[in-house]
Amino acid sequence: MLESASTIAPSVDRIFWVLVGLSVVIMTVVGTLVLSFAIKYRAGTKAYRGPLPDWMSREVEIGWTVATLFVALFVFWWAVSAQLPHFLLPKRALEIHIVAKQWMWKAQHPEGVREIDALHIPQGVPVRLEMTSQDVIHSFGVPAFRIKQDVLPGRYTATWFEATKAGDYHLFCTEYCGTDHARMTGTITVMPPESYATWLAAQPHGEDLAGEGAQLFTKFGCSGCHGAGARVPAPPLAGLYDRPVTLADGSTVTADEDYLRTSILRPEAQVVAGYPSVMPSYQGVASEEQVVAMVAYIKALEQGRSEAR
Amino acid sequence: MKRDDGATMRSDDTGLLAREPGERTYLTEGTTLRSWLLSTDHKRIAILYAVSITMFFFIGGAAATVIRLELFTPKGDLVTADTYNRLFTLHGVIMVWFFLVPSIPATLGNFLLPLMIGAKDVAFPRLNLMSWYLYVIAGCFTLAALLLGGVDTGWTFYTPFSTLYSNSYVLLAAFGIFVVGFSSIATGINFIATVHLLRTKGMTWMRLPLFCWSMYATSLVMVLATPVLAMAMVLICAERLLGLPIFDPRAGGDPLLFQHLFWFYSHPAVYIMILPAMGVVSEIIACEARRRVFGYQFMVYAMLVIAVIGFLVWGHHMFVSGQSPFASMIFSFLSFVIAVPSAIKVFNWTGTLYRGTIRFSAPMLYALGFVGLFTLGGLTGLFLASIPVDVHLSDTYFVVAHFHYIMVGGSVSAFFGGLHFWWPKITGRLYSETFARSAALWLFFGFNFTFFPQFILGYLGMPRRYHEYPPEFQVWNVMSSTGAVVLAVGYLMPLFYLGYSLFYGERAPDNPHQATGLEWTTTSPPPKHNFLVFPVVRTEAYAYHDWDEAPGKADETMQDERA
Numbered sequence: 001m002l003e004s005a006s007t008i009a010p011s012v013d014r015i016f017w018v019l020v021g022l023s024v025v026i027m028t029v030v031g032t033l034v035l036s037f038a039i040k041y042r043a044g045t046k047a048y049r050g051p052l053p054d055w056m057s058r059e060v061e062i063g064w065t066v067a068t069l070f071v072a073l074f075v076f077w078w079a080v081s082a083q084l085p086h087f088l089l090p091k092r093a094l095e096i097h098i099v100a101k102q103w104m105w106k107a108q109h110p111e112g113v114r115e116i117d118a119l120h121i122p123q124g125v126p127v128r129l130e131m132t133s134q135d136v137i138h139s140f141g142v143p144a145f146r147i148k149q150d151v152l153p154g155r156y157t158a159t160w161f162e163a164t165k166a167g168d169y170h171l172f173c174t175e176y177c178g179t180d181h182a183r184m185t186g187t188i189t190v191m192p193p194e195s196y197a198t199w200l201a202a203q204p205h206g207e208d209l210a211g212e213g214a215q216l217f218t219k220f221g222c223s224g225c226h227g228a229g230a231r232v233p234a235p236p237l238a239g240l241y242d243r244p245v246t247l248a249d250g251s252t253v254t255a256d257e258d259y260l261r262t263s264i265l266r267p268e269a270q271v272v273a274g275y276p277s278v279m280p281s282y283q284g285v286a287s288e289e290q291v292v293a294m295v296a297y298i299k300a301l302e303q304g305r306s307e308a309r
Numbered sequence: 310m311k312r313d314d315g316a317t318m319r320s321d322d323t324g325l326l327a328r329e330p331g332e333r334t335y336l337t338e339g340t341t342l343r344s345w346l347l348s349t350d351h352k353r354i355a356i357l358y359a360v361s362i363t364m365f366f367f368i369g370g371a372a373a374t375v376i377r378l379e380l381f382t383p384k385g386d387l388v389t390a391d392t393y394n395r396l397f398t399l400h401g402v403i404m405v406w407f408f409l410v411p412s413i414p415a416t417l418g419n420f421l422l423p424l425m426i427g428a429k430d431v432a433f434p435r436l437n438l439m440s441w442y443l444y445v446i447a448g449c450f451t452l453a454a455l456l457l458g459g460v461d462t463g464w465t466f467y468t469p470f471s472t473l474y475s476n477s478y479v480l481l482a483a484f485g486i487f488v489v490g491f492s493s494i495a496t497g498i499n500f501i502a503t504v505h506l507l508r509t510k511g512m513t514w515m516r517l518p519l520f521c522w523s524m525y526a527t528s529l530v531m532v533l534a535t536p537v538l539a540m541a542m543v544l545i546c547a548e549r550l551l552g553l554p555i556f557d558p559r560a561g562g563d564p565l566l567f568q569h570l571f572w573f574y575s576h577p578a579v580y581i582m583i584l585p586a587m588g589v590v591s592e593i594i595a596c597e598a599r600r601r602v603f604g605y606q607f608m609v610y611a612m613l614v615i616a617v618i619g620f621l622v623w624g625h626h627m628f629v630s631g632q633s634p635f636a637s638m639i640f641s642f643l644s645f646v647i648a649v650p651s652a653i654k655v656f657n658w659t660g661t662l663y664r665g666t667i668r669f670s671a672p673m674l675y676a677l678g679f680v681g682l683f684t685l686g687g688l689t690g691l692f693l694a695s696i697p698v699d700v701h702l703s704d705t706y707f708v709v710a711h712f713h714y715i716m717v718g719g720s721v722s723a724f725f726g727g728l729h730f731w732w733p734k735i736t737g738r739l740y741s742e743t744f745a746r747s748a749a750l751w752l753f754f755g756f757n758f759t760f761f762p763q764f765i766l767g768y769l770g771m772p773r774r775y776h777e778y779p780p781e782f783q784v785w786n787v788m789s790s791t792g793a794v795v796l797a798v799g800y801l802m803p804l805f806y807l808g809y810s811l812f813y814g815e816r817a818p819d820n821p822h823q824a825t826g827l828e829w830t831t832t833s834p835p836p837k838h839n840f841l842v843f844p845v846v847r848t849e850a851y852a853y854h855d856w857d858e859a860p861g862k863a864d865e866t867m868q869d870e871r872a
Contacts, residue, residue, distance in 0.1 A: 012697045015697060016692065016698050038662065038677070044667075061603075061607055065493055065652075068652040069649050073645065076645040076695070136468065147701075148704070150631050152565070154559065154564070170779065172772045174704040178461070178475070179390050
């Protein structure tokens with residue numbers, strides 16, 4: 001039997017099994033009718049075969065059409081209302097960055113711990129996955145959690161879950177991605193929070209993600225324009241994350257991860273109003289993982305911190 | 310020369326083209342290869358199509374057999390990962406575009422539509438022949454891609470894999486699909502014009518047999534949806550060949566755009582495959598139950614509604630793709646709505662059996678099998694329309710099982726049913742009922758044996774397009790693969806007994822099933838121009854009994870007259 005190891009799994013299963021029940025009922029009704037008619041009205045029997053009464057061909061038809069419609073609408077309403085909480089990503093969650101490539105999964109914990117084709121997470125804590133792909137479309141699927149989210153090149157997609165049961169679970173790539181698609185699998189290890197802390201502490205740490213981003217910010221020369229005391233007019237980055245930004249064409253966007261990512265890789269796409277479009281592209285210069293780190297750094301910049309104006 | 314009903318009048322000459330002295334049918338009008346390849350007779354074009362799609366069916370089926378054999382064990386030990394990926398791509402591309410889409414419309418539809426509405430031919434006979442040539446040219450490109458080394462993108466050609474990363478013959482295959490699209494557009498235009506312009510005297514819209522309505526609805530979808538597929542394939546070629554950044558995110562392209570374009574065609578394409586099947590089944594059930602179709606008008610409107618709403622549900626393929634939640638909800642809603650007309654049809658087929666006089670001929674067994682498999686396929690569609698359940702089941706074997714129930718359990722069963730039902734009309738020969746019934750039952754069991762375990766595999770989380778899998782999935786895979794062997798044997802059976810009937814089968818009477826419908830009023834096989842005297846229609850379709858009379862009465866009277 002399939003493990004049910006996340007907070008959303010029971011509600012998915014409930015809908016699944018009710019639909020199984022509904023299917024069994026309908027298959028039984030249709031099957032019984034077809035079989036009993038087939039037996040009763042087979043050629044040669046003496047069953048009564050008079051013309052159909054009028055009500056049968058109108059009211060019955062309208063009746064079952066309306067009944068089907070109501071059942072369909074009910075299931076729709078139920079399924080969507082069960083999904084709504086999952087559409088909204090939790091704000092306070094352990095944020096794990098996933099970079100997918102042919103044919104491996106790379107995970108980065110906020111503390112800077114990296115894993116390949118494996119992910120350790122604490123039980124009972126909401127985990128938010130911010131994912132992107134270095135090449136083709138992949139999909140992050142964990143059957144035991146009943147979650148799945150395509151991972152696209154060129155943008156961030158996100159999903160979340162809260163594991164309820166310690167154990168090892170399959171991670172599958174569930175969007176066909178080429179030769180070794182079937183080997184792009186991994187293991188999700190759910191641990192009690194204490195064991196997770198112990199595990200995390202035992203891992204080789206680099207800088208944390210934002211700290212790594214800060215180093216890259218200098219290395220790639222970003223601080224030359226966006227840093228404190230720079231002379232080139234560049235938009236300030238402090239406190240930028242999650243704020244509205246007015247663009248040169250007059251439109252407004254929210255400075256989310258996707259916006260920051262696009263602005264690093266294709267700066268000419270969304271130019272901030274009042275600034276010249278002079279920033280070079282970091283496409284092919286910064287890897288997806290480096291972009292992830294820089295975005296984490298920018299997110300961590302508080303209003304008024306000294307690194308940025 | 311009008312012949313008498315009944316096989317007793319015939320000589321028992323054997324051989325495919327054996328005929329009575331002086332008898333002239335479409336089969337005897339020229340027997341050279343040239344007379345077939347340049348024929349504009351819709352019946353001959355139907356045969357050309359039938360031969361070609363049968364060939365593709367067995368190529369696609371062979372690929373499926375290797376796939377199932379590979380999945381017998383968890384390790385990838387039979388073929389390499391690259392070969393496996395090429396095999397399922399080949400299976401998908403060939404089965405969808407070179408078998409299922411043309412299957413019923415281009416063979417049974419081509420043969421029967423003009424006969425059913427009392428016309429001499431389709432509206433544009435030369436366009437009809439051209440559509441077959443387009444099909445053949447497209448088939449050559451696809452086979453070339455296959456022989457040169459194959460394509461490894463899956464039949465879905467998702468970008469940017471197909472445009473930037475795949476090292477296989479994507480361009481050739483995409484061009485083949487581009488061309489085969491025009492063959493279905495040509496067929497669609499032809500059928501629409503034929504139904505509008507060539508109905509015989511008295512054949513009003515509401516007297517059209519449901520098969521004609523299904524061809525009409527299918528043609529509308531073909532004509533409106535296929536250009537989008539053509540466009541998507543052109544864009545793939547543009548990016549892959551010319552480097553135009555359309556889907557490449559590094560240059561600001563959008564890989565999801567391709568999925569929208571692709572499913573805007575490919576979801577309606579599912580209805581291109583299933584609507585004709587619904588038409589065939591309606592004809593068979595009414596005839597073999599000797600009963601008027603229950604709720605004829607509802608059946609017509611249900612098909613038209615399916616054809617229209619079918620255009621608006623494509624986003625349910627993209628619930629986990631990263632499309633907006635709001636879009637997902639709308640697509641989920643519409644996907645539930647489209648279940649209603651499909652349910653109407655299932656209930657009405659069941660209702661047609663009520664108070665009927667049912668015969669269990671081979672076509673009827675296929676048709677009843679269709680009803681069961683289509684119902685289960687449709688119900689599992691509700692699972693996939695529910696967003697949270699779809700998130701779990703998306704891209705697993707549950708989806709594979711679901712669409713095989715619709716396309717193989719549904720469309721292919723109906724195609725086989727129709728092939729048997731009209732076989733006497735098409736070839737002038739009777740096949741062996743015993744063999745045909747056994748094959749129908751065999752295929753039904755083989756099908757369920759193969760595909761039912763895949764629902765369980767999918768629920769357990771096994772992803773599709775996996776060359777290797779964790780060992781806990783093996784038991785269900787072994788079941789499915791064993792079933793596939795049974796199924797493969799089942800598909801070979803008709804080849805033998807139908808083939809045998811061509812040469813040694815008993816001569817068919819003009820109307821062996823005592824069916825209504827104009828195609829049964831002409832000779833079997835029909836003469837070159839279909840009717841010697843053009844028919845006039847005076848009743849509704851399916852006049853198996855008077856409205857105030859029990860079914861079966863008419864048969865008894867007929868028998869009395871004969872005796």
